Amino acid sequence: MREYSAYTLLKNALAGNRDWKPAWRKPDPKASYDVVIIGGGGHGLSTAYYLAKEHGITNVAVLEKGYLGSGNVGRNTTAVRSNYLLPENHRFYEHSMDLWENLSHDLNYNVMFSQRGCLNLAHTPGQLDEYVRRGNALRHSGIDSELMTVEQIKRLVPALDVSASARFPVIGGVMQWSAGTARHDAVAWGYARGADRRGVDVIENCEVTGFLRDGDRVTGVTTTRGEIRAKKVAIAVAGSTGRVMKLVGIDEMPIESQVLQAFVSESLKPILDTVLTFGMGHFYVGQSDKGGLIYGGALDGYNSYAQRGSLPLVEEVHSEMLALFPGLASVRVLRSWGGLCDMSMDGSPIITTGPLPGMYLNCGWCYGGFKATPASGWCFAWTIAKDEPHPLNAPFTLDRFHRGAIIDDKGQGATPNLH
């Protein structure tokens, strides 16, 4: 029987909640594993889960330098969508959507996936044309996309200023109704628990400090908790990619680490039941089930490994919010934080074998990797198990930059702070 169900909830409630098992064990690292995954974020944990579930590979350790959820998986603003422009991204992110739709059942853990839609606002005719183009590209790939008029938007989001006197008047928008949000830390915990139940060792407070090598081949890692050998070493450290790759002697990567900030307001009554993005700057907002507005804006714009942001961005994000919702001027901000984003040169991720023998690499998630968590782990597990990419992640190689096969959804070029 499933461990979490209405029956076990009731039974444990009556028994004083004394019989719950911890969601995952706290094992000490063994001397060797078939697969070691570096990074206990969403992607490392989902990779371990799908290795065990889809490929029967359970002699696996996930090594996390802090606690589970201390990285971006616990810092993001939880938007889940697949409304990209390019077909490579359509296929990959739609696979993620398929997995999201059944994730709570699959994990027997409520990730609170809520398909409340994601609406991009347009403020200029050129922008609306661009949305039509993207919407049509999506519909060609079988992904839902709907153009909305100002009247429809007004009905959907009454708090939004859609008047002609707004700082940047809204002239329309494009909606993906199947997009939405999920509870980010539940995703980390659910995958950790699912992997643990299948025999994976999830090891916290274990920082990888170096790599064991036999010639070119990677044969294991050194950590703050001793040496661990492995037939395969997989890296999924998001914003720390540059630092970890240097440990294995790869000094240059098509990646810049930059900080993205996010904010949450005090709880409000329900005013927004979709995810909304502003078209005249970088701003997006949703409302959590607790009532807090969760929102963010642009990257700070320069390289950083500090998990905190700068003040000018705080001001910019709030001025954008008030341009859309003047009525929120007196709402108080509860918290703000920053996370390290692994900004790739074309805005798309990397999921690949190599670049050294015995090694596998997952990175380049920019500020959009939460939505990818299920598909990223699913494809990375396949790549590790079979030593070749699945067709879904075959385009997302590391050498695509040098082959001229970039996947630049926004057409920004190799300027990560603009993606």
Add this chain to the structure above:
Amino acid sequence: MIITCPYCGPRDSSEFVYREEGGRIRPDQASTDQAAWNAYVYDRVNTAGEHDEIWQHSGGCRAHLRIVRNTVTHRIVSVAFARDHGRPHERRKAETPA
């Protein structure tokens, strides 16, 4: 973050834009070395620690600056005019022994 522009003095970082890593090597315009061009366009050192970079004082004197900044602490170590370092491909010639 406060950046001290050699012309304008100490100014808030919001007056400046980050352009690129300072040590990137642009091949000579006539070069047909594809690997060197690819490396120039796509590869980054992305240091955790003291990082060599080019900024522009776009909200001030508009000069391009070569800044060494710690990417972990955000401490600015040094600021100089980028032009004193030459154009990128000249820099490479100066820094790479023949």
